[in-house]
Amino acid sequence: MANGLKVRFWGVRGSISCSGAEYTRYGGNTSCLEVTAGGRRLIFDAGSGIRPLGLELARQAPIDIDIYFTHTHLDHIMGLTFFAPLFEKRNSVRLWAGHLHAPHTLKKVVSNLMQAPLYPVSLEVFQAQVEFNEFTSGQTLACGDIAMRTAPLNHPQGATGYRIEYGGKSICYITDTEQQGDGLDEAIVDLCRGADVMIYDSSYTDAEYPRYKGWGHSTWQEGMRVADAAGVGTLAIFHHDPSHDDAFMDGVAREAAAARPGTAANGLPRAIVAHEGLTLSP
Template sequence: MADEFSLRCWGVRGSTPTPGSSTLRYGGETTCFEIQAGDALVLVDCGSGARNLGTELCKSGPRSFDLLFTHTHLDHICGLPFFKPAYDPRFAVTAWAGHFQDGTSLVDIVSRIMSPPIFPVAAKTLKAVEFRSFTAGDIIPRADDLVIRTTRLNHPGGACGYRFDYRGKSICIITDHEHGDPEVDAALPEFVRGADVMIYDAMFTDAEYQGFKGWGHSTWQKAVQLAREGNVKTPVLFHHDPRRSDDELDEIGLAAENAYPGTLIASEGMILRP
């Protein structure tokens, strides 16, 4: 386990879960990542994909891990009420968020969705979870060899990107994000510089984007552009539009591969090892 460094996708869809025959190959669950770095476990976001992840974690027995949120829109937190380890006091889950632009806290948001009449079980039942905050741009404090850097993203209400560096390898997660903010855009190439894997919000195509400016999402063409500017080895297109079928994602994948060889389309169950 000491040399293991990997990212597994448990949910790759944006905005809302999309079960159905047209999303079977890439998957319909919303954002959830599992990162292994030696003996360390870090999860990113708790969308609907977190339900299945939680079931698997419970099979392995209690442990401690961090849960990082890119932001707290519903598609990124809707799995938390169904995440079994959060209710088990034998686990120790440190939940972090750093995107807030006002006095809101992570526990405030979770308490809103986990309260009657929205949900019958209160947030106080999450016995294993400790809620903590940081400011986008901080380094998450740790006592092991995994370094977690953060950066501000452009998304309604704020969002945070993450970079994981472990023993000379690196994974970046840049979602949810809309290109077009000069300050944020200027910082991103350096943040992802030399990354082995870069997850990027590619919800739209350039042609579609004109009708969705301000929605907080980017395009696969911008993913390729950022990968080229930052000398990223493997860009991974993510946060698939809920309207997007598997066949349409195949077409985007082919175009992106032609534009930047090595580009991948994120799929549920995909495991990436830098």
């Protein structure tokens, strides 16, 4: 594992996974990121993209990993029970969430996901050493030499944004969140200030957004405004709506490159549309 800070995208879709030739280039799996730094591996969200990641990690057992959830809506946890390392007793897996409030706990959420009549087996099927942990969005977390700041996001039932820092580099993961309409979300601007990479909920365009107000999502143009206000190096457009196929996303990529042209100080494009398999090393 490389020691520098790096993020790989295993799932970039929002709301529901999509299949078909029209989703080939950007991918149809829902949210999952793999962040590596300093010999550690952190996973963010467990959408359907975590399944292929798990198949790769299964060949590396024993492993010791952390999974951080932005929130626990179905598209962000739907792949967890298909994550192969959970079924290997030599592995240790810690799960974290910062948006839940009593009586909800992360363990109860996962247990409910796996209960009848929705699922054939229960939580006890996991063989790995599994820990369930809660924190409060806004707290600063630490994972070895990796520092993490968090902030609450504007999403139904809550969500958490993350800033991951290592070796003088930083990556921010901001999904799912709804733009405020009367100015930028200053908590997000503050969290992302000076970040090398900001991965941002870009489910809609500004033209589409009024039809979906209250659904808890933002636009790629709002991502541009936040990135510029925060002095972000690279904006990664993320959480693509299921109605946005490859042709649509090609159009977004062209518009984004024109709106935020050139290369950032980190050597990456100032705007990029995330696709499965994309790796960014700021």
